[in-house]
Amino acid sequence: MNGDFSTGSLSPWVCDSGTAQIATSPTYDSSYALEATPTSSDDAQCEQTITVAADTSYTLSGYLDGDYVYLGVSGAASTDTWTESTSGYQELSVSFTTGSSTSLTVYVHGWYDEGTYYADDLSLT
DSSP states (O other): OOTTOTTSSOTTOEESTTSEEEESSSOSSSSOEEEEOOBTTBOOOEEEEEEOOTTOEEEEEEEEESSSOEEEEEESSOEEEEOSSOSSOEEEEEEEEOOSOOEEEEEEEOOTTSOOEEEEEEEEO
């Protein structure tokens, strides 16, 4: 999943064109973090599709820094959570149970024109 971006690359995350990059500061507790900047017409979403077990409970968690940053899933289950306004990294998590599908999209995004956000240590357990 490369949720701590330790490879120094966004891969396998796919991000809206031109909105995201790898940052070396601020990070939560690793050398790299995702840095993305929403615009007035784009929420700077980064996502990846993963395979999960059917009818299984999971928790998606991670550390996010920024105003109105969303962390969520769609596909085999659909839910999200978000920060209002943060000064520094805040831990977010969302629990869900998959249905019969085994394809799940994990995503993080900001809100239109709300400034740069950072994501680090994203994990699915």
